[in-house]
Amino acid sequence: MNATKGYFCLVQYCPDIARREAANVGVVLFCPDLRFIRAKMIKSNHRIRKLFGEEADNYQHLSAMKDALANRLEVEKAEFNVLEDLQHFVETRANKVILTRPNPVKVFDPEQDLAALFKELVDEPAKQLTVCAALPLRKRLDALLADEAVKPFLQTNLRVQVSTMNEILEVPYGFQNGRFNLIRPVEFTQQSESRIKNAACVHAVEGLSLFRHPDTQLGNMQLVVVADFSNVASDAANSVKSIFAEGEVRMFTSDRLDDLKNEILTQGKLAGS
Numbered sequence: 001m002n003a004t005k006g007y008f009c010l011v012q013y014c015p016d017i018a019r020r021e022a023a024n025v026g027v028v029l030f031c032p033d034l035r036f037i038r039a040k041m042i043k044s045n046h047r048i049r050k051l052f053g054e055e056a057d058n059y060q061h062l063s064a065m066k067d068a069l070a071n072r073l074e075v076e077k078a079e080f081n082v083l084e085d086l087q088h089f090v091e092t093r094a095n096k097v098i099l100t101r102p103n104p105v106k107v108f109d110p111e112q113d114l115a116a117l118f119k120e121l122v123d124e125p126a127k128q129l130t131v132c133a134a135l136p137l138r139k140r141l142d143a144l145l146a147d148e149a150v151k152p153f154l155q156t157n158l159r160v161q162v163s164t165m166n167e168i169l170e171v172p173y174g175f176q177n178g179r180f181n182l183i184r185p186v187e188f189t190q191q192s193e194s195r196i197k198n199a200a201c202v203h204a205v206e207g208l209s210l211f212r213h214p215d216t217q218l219g220n221m222q223l224v225v226v227a228d229f230s231n232v233a234s235d236a237a238n239s240v241k242s243i244f245a246e247g248e249v250r251m252f253t254s255d256r257l258d259d260l261k262n263e264i265l266t267q268g269k270l271a272g273s
Contacts, residue, residue: 006031006107007083008117009090009099011039011069013048013062017098023051024122025066028073028099029107029114030086036110037080039070040118046255065097137185137228137254138172144257145173145264153268158182160221164209177267180218181250182210183260188240189230196232200240204247211248223247228254 011026025048026041045062073080080086083102090099107113145154155174160182162169173183186203188196207223214220225244229237237253244251252260 003106003108004031004033006034006036006105006110006113007086007102008105009086009102010121011041011066012098012100013052014096014098015052017096021051022098023047025097026070027114027117027122028086029105029110029117030080030083030102031107031110032080032082034107034110035077035081036107037073037077037086038110038114039073040114040122041066041070042118042122044255049253049256062097065095069097137187137226140254140257141172141183141185141226144261147261150261150264152270153264155271158218160210160215160218161213162206162209163213164205169206169210174218175264175268176218176271177263177269179220179222180215181222181224183224183226185226185228187228187230188232188236189228191232193233193236193239196236197239197243200243204243204249207244207247207249223249224260225249225251226254226257226260227251230254 007030009028009030010024011028012022013025014022024042025045026039028037028039030037048062080089086102090101093099105113105117145151153175156172158171158174160169160171161167169182169184171182171184175181175183184203186199188199191199203223203225207225210221210223227237227240229240237251241251
């Protein structure tokens with residue numbers, strides 16, 4: 001197939017237009033001669049959370065805005081005939097999902113070329129995502145905290161009294177940073193909404209008891225849950241996080257394990273010091 005002229009725009013999430021800090025979340029390919037225009041969006045908001053933190057993660061309309069942009073291009077594709085039509089569309093974007101100016105590109109097969117642009121400029125490395133998804137949560141946590149740089153900050157195989165519930169809580173890891181953080185992996189995978197909320201409430205009660213009642217050896221404590229939400233409703237993590245907040249429980253989702261590691265390295269105190 002002979003090449004024809006096309007244009008592509010990156011679709012970006014930009015939480016603060018004034019700062020111009022943005023993350024790529026999709027790509028649009030426009031080929032006037034073939035009357036082709038389409039957007040391909042990344043489904044996960046992992047990169048958004050990684051770059052902009054929990055504030056972006058709680059931006060509830062982000063996925064809806066990505067879908068809306070892609071749907072609008074599909075519905076209005078007959079109105080895109082020349083480059084100026086795409087430029088006008090780019091310039092009139094008014095929310096936090098924006099497009100870069102059109103860049104020229106040779107197009108041989110628009111569907112394949114769109115997929116190639118997406119893979120090169122937007123998609124996250126498949127190897128990283130596949131490996132993480134394939135391992136159970138505890139093994140992922142073990143692998144992360146086996147780093148020799150992290151070990152000096154950790155205590156392992158801890159048993160603490162949960163006064164309110166008159167039980168002993170066993171956690172695999174803990175570290176000190178002003179409060180002693182008890183790291184507990186919890187899988188909420190393939191559970192109903194009601195079961196997820198019930199389990200979250202139990203952990204919140206445990207967390208509040210630990211927060212309010214210091215341990216004779218560890219001192220002031222806080223429960224840190226590393227949570228896996230695979231194959232559950234997309235808003236489950238936000239619901240659980242809200243419940244945890246009532247119990248002074250901190251949460252790292254399983255796709256943010258590196259954030260936990262970085263916190264231990266930068267804020268943790270050497271074990272035994």
